[in-house]
Amino acid sequence: MNGRKRFHLVLLLIASLAGACSSRVTYEELLNEPSSVAVNINTATPEELEKLPGIGTKTAELIVNFRMANGPFRRVEHLMSIRGISERRFAELRPLIRVE
């Protein structure tokens, strides 16, 4: 293969790699998969929970109390059982939290 073609091939390879990387990111966003920096709501301290958007001191305390009274959350959706976490707030939190 001459140099020009090889150059184009390499360019294509790099572009496709970049495309694959970026599409993986978009794919994750679409699926709302939590990324690996997601907060584990079963082990987080109140301070870590307060860092999440829409969760203040009182809600964090309620989450911890709920955990102590009823055991760990089985699914992230169960976070909505807490008073003050509506579906809308959960939608914002969804990509940022996990349960294991």
Place this chain on the structure above:
Amino acid sequence: MSDPPEVRQPFNREPLVAMAVAFAAGIVAAKVSSFSLTASLACTIILCVAAFLVRKHVFATALILLAFGAAGAFSFAVETYRDTAPDRIRTIYDSGQIASGLPVEVEGILGRQPEAAFDGKFLTLRSERLAHKNSERSVVGTVRVFVPEYPLTANLRSEISDLKYGSRVRIACALTREEQYQNPGVISRIVLLDRMGVDATCSVKSPLLIEHIADERVFLPIAWVYDQRSRLIDEFRQNLSHKAAGVMIASLLGNKHFVDKDTADLFREGGIFHILVISGLHITFIGGILLLIVRRLTRNRWLQFVVTGGVLWAYTLAVGADVPVVRAALMFTVLLVGYAMHRSGSLLNSLALSVVILLAWRPSDLFDASLQLTVASVAAIVACAYPLIEHLRAIGEWTPTPDKPFPPNISPWLRRLCETLYWNADAWMVNARRQIWTAALHKSPMLQRTGGVIQKSVRYLFEGLLVSLIVQAWMLPLTVVYFHRVPLASVVLNLWVGFFIAIESFAAVTAALASRASEFAAAPLFLVADAMNWLMLALPRAFSLFEWTSFRLPAYSGPGMVVYFLYLVPMLLMAVAVRRWRPFDLKPSWPLWNRDATTAVVAIGALLAAIIIFHPLSGSPPDGRLRIDFLGVGQGDAVLITFPTGETMLVDGGGRLRYRNEDDDAPFEPDVRGIGEAVVSEVLWSKGLSRLDYIVATHADADHVEGLVDVVKNFRVGRALFGRMPTDDADMMALYAALDRRGVPYETVAGGDLMQIGSVKVDVLSPAIDRPTSSPNDDSVVMRVVYGSRVFLLTGDIERAAEWGLLAGGTLQADVVKVPHHGSRTSSTEEFIDASRPAYAIISVGRRSPFGHPHADVVSRWQTAGATVMMTGTNGMITISTNGSDLLVERSH
């Protein structure tokens, strides 16, 4: 010529009636004195054996009846055993193992299709597992879950759109099984749940909390039937006006959630609500039509029975197999069995058999209003109305026959009436030509020339009105006790509404079926259904303008209730009289022994009816004590003051805060019983009241004022007192309209007004007439009630500003204070608490306030000042009474 000897029938034609009564008596005995399972079973078996041994004696009948009684007690014991099984969800909650309202996870299978409501769906779960605090156990019991329907927030997917009959789900929710208002006179919510067969309920915050695990295998024909029903519901909703859709979906498909409040109220006022729910009327209608169709297809009666019965029970299952529907289907099936066996059935006997089967299946239904109403109305028709009509028909159609050679021996006006309705001159002429003798019959000339159609219409109208009247007369005690209503208009409305709804149903169903083939052909039929719906509601609406056609009244409680049982006696004697009546006897005879006896029975019946309707002495006599009842109305206030002279004053009537959605173009008002009707009115009726001397609306918040609208409609109010009200509030407009309609005078009160009611002084302390305030809550009417040395302070929803205003006014010392604004921290300032220093601080609030009322710091502030704090949410209705010097506190819980 002597009378032919009367042949004595050796057998009772209706043996099951006595057996059904014995069975019911056994259930009552078991409820009162709880027999054990084994004891009652042993009794039944021993009595049966004994009856068999002495079968040649007359004793045997008595022993058989006792055996049925013991069987009734046994069924009740079995039901209690099933209901208190340790793995039943209701046992788990009733025994306190899990407190109501705590978050749990329940897993189970949907026992039927999700039931559509106007704002969400109801899921009925046959639960199998319950998880709480990490431990899971297997359970039994039915749980009802409400899933609200609003568009899911973007990016979120829910698994529940494909939920159906047989789906296995796991739901994270807070199951509740608890009382709601806890006032004496208001039916317990737990009892209501048990009647419906539901152990616990909950409402999930979001569909995401429901996990759809799998779909279990189901019986496909049933699933298909459920599917068709859902399709029909959707089709009706899309193609009919929302009023007509609500009526059709309720009365044909058994889903009441789309009926709007206006239509439901019209049906209730008219005493015809039973037409809106699937009941015996519908089943008889549908079953009758099915039978007519099937008879043309086959002559084999057992085949007719199987097909008609099969379709009828499929329909019963499809519409939810609620107890009243199953009852009606059972009764129809019993009759159908007799038909299939080529036997002529005694309707009364069939009714009795159905009652025995129903009571054996669910013995506690004997105490359920629904069963009592069904049995009373069917018994009225079968034991009284039908036989009477048969007699009238025989009288009217009489021609000389071998067994009835002489004309009926009755008064001339009765004979004329019957002949007008039933005499068929053409049939007589045809028949007369066949005879070898001739006779000249002088019948009433009316209607002879008008022809058959007019006579038939008048006849059906007369028969309908007669049946309707007899049924209403028999049901009078039940409608008074359960619905606190005497619906006089229902005698006529039953016929009118029944007629139009039949046409409407026919049009709607045909249209729905046609629309599967062609939308175009179906459209005019849907319009016809809409038109019929409008016509159907027109007459009830007209009647509702006149109060006397359907009025509300209290029921007696305690020893006064005996009058309702006594009323049964003339009714039963009336039925006996109808059966014993022989209009063709040679000797003129009275059905009930003699003329005096008959007149006496009629007079006593009328007297008892008058007592029931005019309820003299239903309230307790004034005893010189001032009573203040703080009703439990959830979030809101309702305080009833009963003065020592017997006068009454209601301060606020509770109500529900409704968040009106601004973008509702055609707001659908669902049929939800308001607090004014379901709680406040019921408490007032249970006290025997039908009149309130004063009502006071402290301010315009819906949770104080909405209930007053219903109270004004249901009671005769002397006068209404208001504080400073906003000019454009919707709830106040409704209240003013209701007051104007009833001609109740109203006036504004302000700080400085004084009322003297007997020896009780009522001081209005607020709002100050010349000082406008910034918040409507601060405009609340504040009243101080003084009797002897005892002082009560009722504060409405005042906040800090008004409290400080009051402090400037003078002494606020009181024995009992209603804590302002439901214990919110906008009120109850230290200075106010210090100035009042009550012995009791009452907070009117719900069990779980959405606003967090009462705030904990407020409660502790009152407690530190030395007051005993009581809350209507936990204690139910709180009653404080005084004779001027003492102070008695009672609470319902």
